[in-house]
Amino acid sequence: MDSDAKRRVTAADVAKRAGVSRSAVSRAVTEGAYLAPAKRALIEAAAQELGYRPNAMAAGLQGRRSNLIAIFVGEMANEYDKEVAAKLISGLNEAGKWPIVIGGSGDAARDAVNNVLRYPLEAMILRSGSLSTDISEACGKLGIPVIASGRVMDAAGVDNVCCRNQEAMAKGTELLIQRGRTRFGYISGPAGFGASAERKSGVIETLDMSGLALHADATGAFTVQSGYDAVMSLPNCAALDALICANDAMAIGALGALRERGRTVPEDISVIGFDDISMAKWPSIQLTTLRNPINGLVSSILDLLDRRQSNPAKATEMIWLDAEVILRATH
Amino acid sequence: MDSDAKRRVTAADVAKRAGVSRSAVSRAVTEGAYLAPAKRALIEAAAQELGYRPNAMAAGLQGRRSNLIAIFVGEMANEYDKEVAAKLISGLNEAGKWPIVIGGSGDAARDAVNNVLRYPLEAMILRSGSLSTDISEACGKLGIPVIASGRVMDAAGVDNVCCRNQEAMAKGTELLIQRGRTRFGYISGPAGFGASAERKSGVIETLDMSGLALHADATGAFTVQSGYDAVMSLPNCAALDALICANDAMAIGALGALRERGRTVPEDISVIGFDDISMAKWPSIQLTTLRNPINGLVSSILDLLDRRQSNPAKATEMIWLDAEVILRATH
């Protein structure tokens, strides 16, 4: 018969049950601790029977690793961000780290971050988002290491992992030039995102080197709809034979709009995107794109975390990731 | 001059700085506690200056709410799951709950769950996944409330929120019958998922009531590729004038395959999906579908959580959600 309020089983309960001291119980659950095998078995049986689990909060108070990592993911509005978040969560789990995930934006997100910072976090992983600067500042004061990606943060104590956006776009542009394209359009991401400017200049500089220039230039919001809208409102759409988009979502929107405007891809006009989100390889899409490597991103973040843990005082690092050209059916 | 190892600021530090007792500091950060306004201001200033944040672990040890909620999301392989996870995380954040997210499957996920259960969780939110039963059992032993969705779990202490799959599919089937379709194909989800069986029987029973039957029947894996493959290997594809898919991803794959096989949608053949993932409304897709309401799901989970917290002993509940027919361009 249970009592009404179910109390959590503690080490003391197990100790009493097994007829040993609390210390022995603690040693039984610790990896390399002195304990007679027979006694250990006895304790383990009692623990099993009672359903004992050491309370991570009490253990955390002892100055041990909390294994808690915060991830700030912003709005998670676009597909790439969601894929990154999913992979990052699995990656951390496999490394034995437990991610507390914070989403959203604005004041709600700010409050959330402030509250989560009450936990003894081992690190804060920042993925874009407008609050990045504030958050990293707060973490700095608390001595919590920050790992940023998506936008480079040039602050003390912040490690970065970042895609070579400009070089990647240069590769993509080069591909289309070699295919014989000469009249390029570009759909840019929103201003204010570091990646937007880098990607665009990768295109422009590469065109320039071949004596070419942009014939059309629109700005989207990194969404499918915005890519569609951008192309639908392009005045000289019919004159273009190549369209480069700052991300896959906009490229996918653009693809729909181009078909509606009577252009055929890739015979008539080439389209490439950026990211290689999972939809890019869907049979009905088959988008040629530049892969913004998610696995590389996640493993870099994990490496950075590891190195930071083993040497908290080390200098901050910046890891650069190269994008790969993925040839499908739209170039 | 900082000392080398940066120690976290504690209430004692603030107390010394403000010239008061530790108790006073604790009261200053507690909402409705006796404290002279002047003293409170003094303490708040000192806390601000030192960058003090109460340590949630130490506070959690006091038997207060931990605000920690675990979410088990399984593989997050398909789009719907990712969208649900994203919305759920934001929803919990807004409610002042901090989600520890566990992904993956197999032994790694099992270990992860076992470790996360060391934290004093307020609840475990389960989203499909093969480990559901094991996890809910472990939570039951620890007295941690479980909220399941995606698959109905008929276990003690488990609240459920669930879509009326069968009724939803009946509505979708009805739509196509009224449009004059008579030769139906169906692409089912993998066996073993409760939703697969329910959705399929919704189709079959509705057809039956109109004296119709399934002309083709394939099984996919809830992925785009599997929907594509299923249609490509359908022997009597040309004879069909309607195709119902157990989810949107497979419907999108099917759409691509149908076009490749020379069928035109929706003139020639109608296609509908299930879920209404965000890609369903993309300009190039425009899938007619049954909306598996994410917002309703998230708010139901939050409600359930709230009620469970305010009355831990209450009977378990089951909340049913209705799907809505979303008319786009493929029916």
Add this chain to the structure above:
DNA sequence: TTGAAAGCGATACCAC
């Protein structure tokens, strides 16, 4: 209104 002191549950150092 305030300070002193007793826990919360686990770990680690100490003698034995």
Add this chain to the structure above:
DNA sequence: GTGGTATCGCTTTCAA
């Protein structure tokens, strides 16, 4: 090897 005991940082009686 093992059992006592101080300790982590906070909240919360209990006196004053």
